[in-house]
Amino acid sequence: MRAKRYALPIIVLMLIFAVGILAGCGSQPAKQSTPEPAVKDLILATTTSTQDSGLLDVLKPMFEQKTGYNLKIISVGSGAAMEMGKKGEADVLLVHSPAAEKALVDEGVGINYQLVMHNDFIVVGPANDPAAIKGSASVDSFKKIADKKATFVSRGDNSGTHTKELSIWKAASITPEGSWYLVSGTGMGATLNIANEKQAYTLADRATYLAQKANFKLEILSEGDKNLLNIYHVMQVNPEKFTKVNKDGAKAFVDFIVSPDTQKAIGEFGKDKYGQPLFTPDAGKKEADLGK
Known part of the structure; x- marks a missing residue:
């Protein structure tokens, strides 16, 4: 008989506890979601x-x-x-x-x-470095490339990299032209690939060079100038x-x-x-x- 006497109060307590938990959950503020943009x-x-x-x-x-x-x-x-x-x-x-x-x-x-x-920008080129620019500042490197008429690939696309390249030629007092100066008219990755095929020099941003380094055999030969920022x-x-x-x-x-x-x-x-x-x-x- 004692078991029957305590059964009802235990069930009631369990129900009260469950209702309390549900009520507590219901009182919590809903999570805020990011509103949908009007024009996505x-x-x-x-x-x-x-x-x-x-x-x-x-x-x-x-x-x-x-x-x-x-x-x-x-x-x-x-x-x-x-x-x-x-x-x-x-x-x-x-x-x-x-x-x-x-x-x-x-x-x-x-x-x-x-x-x-x-x-930063870097000057990259073939490991044999025909213009002997390794360790030179960017302006001196460009002068050596032009003097040697070593093949150089320019993006030629009015990009930030191309603009920087032109500023270096200007600082070197050189107007690059002739069969040694090639214009890719393409992005950085494609220009690096062309330079690799031609075993030529080019100006690149470090990020693209490092990200795609496994695709070509070009080495960093000139770096660290403040004007290469x-x-x-x-x-x-x-x-x-x-x-x-x-x-x-x-x-x-x-x-x-x-x-x-x-x-x-x-x-x-x-x-x-x-x-x-x-x-x-x-x-x-x-x-x-x-x-x-």
């Missing part, structure tokens, strides 16, 4: 180095998962990317040609212009000039790429595979302080 498609025009290095393969899914946007990447070189911006054919730009970028901002095409990261900025295309621009998505991308989590990911990209990061994160820094 977002066009990023960028240089080939951000794509060829593999960095955007990491950042794209991070951005899409965080914001709900569909990021369409058009990798065409900085010059062509900025031309897209001038025509309102892109929403946001990630480029590395500072002088041209600042002109774009001055024209009112680019807004929310922010420093993102940097790496390779600086990347991001900017929105001005929605007041182009009403079809996805201004909310563009701002979301700028906010994302300069955010602490993304900057950390940029700073760690490449460490596991190459033993060094391919880019140095710079959000919040002053451009004048880079490379010091």
Whole structure:
């Protein structure tokens, strides 16, 4: 009889406990989800180095998962990317040609212009180094290449890399021309492949070179000049000039790429595979302080 006497109170207590748990669960606030963007498609025009290095393969899914946007990447070189911006054919730009970028901002095409990261340019060439440039500064290296008429492959595409190359020729007081000077008209990865086939010299960004090093036999022969600094900025295309621009998505991308989590990911990209990061994160820094 004692078992029957205590059975009912135990069942009641168990029910009360269960109801309490459910009530407690019900009182917890629902998890906040990211609201769906009104316009989901977002066009990023960028240089080939951000794509060829593999960095955007990491950042794209991070951005899409965080914001709900569909990021369409058009990798065409900085010059062509900025031309897209001038025509309102892109929403946001990630480029590395500072002088041209600042002109774009001055024209009112680019807004929310922010420093993102940097790496550096390098002069690469065949191991036998026919122009004997190894260890020389970039300007001296270009002079030796021209004097020897050793084959040099230029991107020739108005990219940030091409612009930097032209500035080095100018500093060397040389107008490159002749059969030794080849123009690829292509991105960085393809230009490196052509230089490899021709056993020629070229100017490359370090990130693309390291990411694709296994595909060719070219060595770093000149590096470390301060004028070889390779600086990347991001900017929105001005929605007041182009009403079809996805201004909310563009701002979301700028906010994302300069955010602490993304900057950390940029700073760690490449460490596991190459033993060094391919880019140095710079959000919040002053451009004048880079490379010091």
